[in-house]
Amino acid sequence: METHKFDIVVLGAGPAGAASALFLAEAGFKVALVEQREFAKAGPSWVNGLHLDTFQKIGLAEPAGDEVEIRDFPVTFFSADFGERLDVAASGFTNIRMRPFVDRLHRSAFAAGVIGFDQTRVEGFDFRDERPQTVRFSRLTGGDSADRFSLSAKLFVDATGITGLLRGQVASLNQSSGSLNDADVCTALQQNSRISDRAQAAEFLKRHGVQPGTLVSILGTQGGYSTLSVQVSRDLSEVGLLAGAIKDARFLTGTQMVKKFCGENPWVGDKIHSGGGTIPLRHPLHRLTAPGVAVLGNAANQVFSVHGSGVMPALQAARLLANAVTDAADPGDESVLWGYTASFQKNLGAMLATYNLFRRFSQNLKSDDIAKMFRYGLMNEAMMLAGIKQVMPEPSLTSGLSILATGLRDPLFAANLVRSLAHMPLVYMHYLNFPEVHDQKKFAGWVQHAKNLAGY
Ligand SMILES: Cc1cc2nc3c(=O)[nH]c(=O)nc-3n(C[C@H](O)[C@H](O)[C@H](O)COP(=O)(O)OP(=O)(O)OC[C@H]3O[C@@H](n4cnc5c(N)ncnc54)[C@H](O)[C@@H]3O)c2cc1C
Structure with missing residues (x-):
């Protein structure tokens, strides 16, 4: 089997992996980006709401052109019975079409020298003293035949989404944070549909006292953590629906919630596109790295759990990882990688873990x-x-x-x-005190206290 040598192999080409590959190649590393699907189908295919404030800090051009569906729209939050409302007129929220956005990240990464392998399946990893050395792949080449090869690297970045393929094989990463249970997982669906009856759509808006373009967000539709958002476009031609709920047999899933809304509102016409999946809602992994491994994005639970938003935390984490390893002779060295874990926990982990307490309370x-x-x-x-x-x-x-x-x-x-x-x-304060350097005893004490405070 042929082995190709890289500095860094990034597994998963969703927003986290694609941005990470780009930043690491820009930092001068020889990077491979590996995706199990076609690149054109990697990551989310739906519309995500993002606040664009942080793009400049991350060093990425703000989404523009066909990446943007609607910019800076008002949001009105309602209680489930519509008896209470709260208007946020200048939300700064922008809906991003994730397909062209992730495509742009891929194009930029390849232009920066990243070598891409798509439709490629991981067959296994070879470890030496718990540090991965190579990853073995197979890639279908038509019919029953497959191309088998392996990639060696000093650092493997796991950006494979909620499954966390490599994370699951590294004991020290799993042990420090525990595994996800259903109470920490949201099932979600986002769908855009044509409006078949504009008069009825206008009537829906009038009934709720909002203008076209406003995001109507109904909180706690099934109690606890369940939300349905409805956004009629400014020209009354389309409606965007987003629904999510905790994975629990007592609750409708995101898909069922959207279906129910469409059934009750016949002005919602043919589907234009939809996409969905599960989102990890737990606090980020306490430990994001092990020798030769860094975990990123959904694989690391880097999600703003109150509304299941993982794109901005993933992009910011990708930047912090690149900052930590730039100029390192061995980017997989644990003391180098610790800089990524520490800067993430202090900059973002503190905020994400704090809000996660509110998410669990609201559930x-x-x-x-x-x-x-x-x-x-x-x-x-x-x-x-x-x-x-x-x-x-x-x-x-x-x-x-x-x-x-x-x-x-x-x-x-x-x-x-x-x-x-x-x-x-x-x-929040505890995360600000995350150990700056890798000291196993100090870290174990930090994790224990974090678990006690969060009640996990
Ligand atoms: C319906 C819905 C609506 C959402 N809305 C928002 C929103 O409004 N705002 C927001 O910020 N977030 C939102 N999210 C969450 C957001 O989409 C995720 O947090 C984000 O996509 C995480 O990016 P990622 O790259 O870590 O993982 P993913 O997007 O899951 O990408 C992982 C990639 O890894 C690939 N992969 C998996 N296993 C392997 C393997 N073995 N080998 C190679 N490749 C592999 C997958 O094919 C995939 O392409 C939403 C999620 C859903 C489901």
Whole structure:
């Protein structure tokens, strides 16, 4: 079997893997990008809502042209019974067509010298002292025949999405964070359809008091973590639907929620495109690296779990990984890679893990409780905007007063809220103290305390 030698092999060519391959090639490494599907089908094929603030910091050109479906639209959040609402007029949210966006990342990566292998299946890894040395592949060449080859590298980047192919074979990565259970997984579907009856679509908007182009986001449709978003285009020609719920037999899946909405709203016409899957909602892996291995994107649970958004965290993580290994003679050296884990946990892990406490709290609420959160002012515009931007909310007098007022109006609800969320600032501070250098004893202590605070 022929072996091709690279500095770095990136597995998975979704947004995380494609961006990572690009940044690592720009840093001067010889990089291979391997995808099990055709490159043209790698990663998400649907429309994702992104806040574009961070693109410049990451060093990527902001999405433009056909990558953008609709830019900077208002968002109106509703409780499940539509009794409560909250308007965020200037959300800064932009809908990105992920297919052309990921295609652009691939093109840029290849232009920077990345060698691509698509429709390529991993057959196995060869390890020496727990550090991967080579990965063996087969690639169908037509009929029953397959091309077999292997790639050797100093660093293997696992960006294979929620399955985490290589992560699953490295004990130290699995042990520090534990495995996902269904309560930490969201099933989601995004669909765009034509509008078959504009008058009825306009009537839907009028009934909810919103303009065309507004994202109508209904929170807690089935209680807890379940959301349905409906966005009628500004020219009333199309509607975008996004639904997601925790993977639980008691709840409809994202696909079933969209189907139900279409059945109840006959103005939703033929499907233009749809796509879906599962999203990991747990805190990011405590440890993102092992000798010769770095984990990225969904494979590392790098997701803003409150609304299941993983694209911006994945792109930022790809940049942090490239920063950490640039100029290293051995980019797979654990002390070099630790720089990626540490900078990620301090810059993003702190925020993602803190919001994850809120996600787990909200998962146990009933639809009525979510309506109370609106009514008591516990969800206000500043907080919702912070969630859209994926940043920590500024502590404000209004939020403090809302909690106090809740205590007076509904002491039981307030007690539950405070008990569940009191650890949020502690989790945030703990992540800021992530060990700067790799010291196994210090790290084990850090993980134990993180688990205690998060209640995992
Ligand atoms: C319906 C839906 C709506 C969403 N909406 C949003 C949103 O609005 N905003 C947002 O930020 N996020 C959203 N997300 C989440 C977002 O799509 C993911 O977080 C993001 O795609 C993660 O990127 P990734 O590259 O880590 O993984 P993926 O996109 O899953 O890509 C992984 C790639 O690895 C490949 N692969 C897997 N196994 C192998 C293997 N053995 N060998 C080679 N290749 C392999 C896969 O084929 C795939 O191409 C949504 C998700 C869903 C399902």
